[in-house]
Amino acid sequence: xxxxxxxxxxxxxxxxxxxxxxxxxxxxxxxxxxxxxxxxxxxxxxxxxxxxxxxxxxxxxxxxxxxxxxxxxxxxxxxxxxxxxxxxxxxxxxxxxxxxxxxxxxxxxxxxxx
Amino acid sequence: xxxxxxxxxxxxxxxxxxxxxxxxxxxxxxxxxxxxxxxxxxxxxxxxxxxxxxxxxxxxxxxxxxxxxxxxxxxxxxxxxxxxxxxxxxxxxxxxxxxxxxxxxxxxxxxxx
Numbered sequence: 001x002x003x004x005x006x007x008x009x010x011x012x013x014x015x016x017x018x019x020x021x022x023x024x025x026x027x028x029x030x031x032x033x034x035x036x037x038x039x040x041x042x043x044x045x046x047x048x049x050x051x052x053x054x055x056x057x058x059x060x061x062x063x064x065x066x067x068x069x070x071x072x073x074x075x076x077x078x079x080x081x082x083x084x085x086x087x088x089x090x091x092x093x094x095x096x097x098x099x100x101x102x103x104x105x106x107x108x109x110x111x112x113x114x
Numbered sequence: 115x116x117x118x119x120x121x122x123x124x125x126x127x128x129x130x131x132x133x134x135x136x137x138x139x140x141x142x143x144x145x146x147x148x149x150x151x152x153x154x155x156x157x158x159x160x161x162x163x164x165x166x167x168x169x170x171x172x173x174x175x176x177x178x179x180x181x182x183x184x185x186x187x188x189x190x191x192x193x194x195x196x197x198x199x200x201x202x203x204x205x206x207x208x209x210x211x212x213x214x215x216x217x218x219x220x221x222x223x224x225x226x227x
Contacts, residue, residue: 004157031213040123042204042217043158050213058214090158099213100146100165105158 003027004106006091011111013078013085021076021109023091029104031097032074036060037088037108046089049074050097078111086113116141116207120218128226129197135190135221137179137205144210147188149179150217153201161203164188165210175199197227 004025013019025032031050035043045058049068063082068074074093078085090108094101119138127133139145149161162173169181179190188205205218 035217040219042118042120042219043206043215044217045214048214092158094213097213099208099211100163101213102148102160102163103215105150107157 004091004093004104006089006106006109008109009107011109012114013111014114016080018077018079019111021078021089021091021111023074023076023106025072025074025091025093025104025106027093027095027104028071029093029095030071031094031101032068033092033094033103034058034064034066034074034076035090035092037090043090046076048097085111087111116145116209116216118205118207118216118218120205120221123219123221125221125223126226127195127223130194131225133190133192133195133199133223135203135205135223137188137190137218139186139188139205139207139216141186141207141209145207146210147179147181148206148215149173149177149188149190150204150206151201152204153198158204161190195223195225197225199223200225 007022033048034046047066049055065077091106092103094103146165148163151161152158164171203221206215
């Protein structure tokens, strides 16, 4: 059963702590993306990666970091430097990262900072 | 950078009514345009997309969208909605050759049986 998995579904963290969100895909897609979704704000791009060991900042990368050591995995770390981390985080992938490619989304992780 | 505007964030309508959701973008070059939909409890998924050819695009579940270049618009339509069309709809755009998508703020559509 191919798709994108994100874990955990819900995550709570205390202020000042770093936290890593998992994203795995078995679609054999080259490109992967992280978005943040806030109520009434749509999706905003945090980071994206078009190939293993390479990634680029999106529109709101400050306070976040990523790695792409394997094709199927693209974890996102929310650092203590992120001023307003409480949000719904979506991971996506696309077959090659071409601009016409469809992006396929995971179920999301809802992060709450206490 | 491109930006996307969606108006009327909350839309409530009865079954069999017609639906039209507006999408306008700001970018002067060639663009690719997408509508994504998020049904309650489901993943965000593609409804339809346009990148070239016939500006009237047909998608899943009876939806269609028309690209009007002169108006920088890509409005989504469905002539007769069903209760199962209750969802949040997002318009997105990127520039040709650039896979960074810009999303609108979404339209929350509720269809009353």
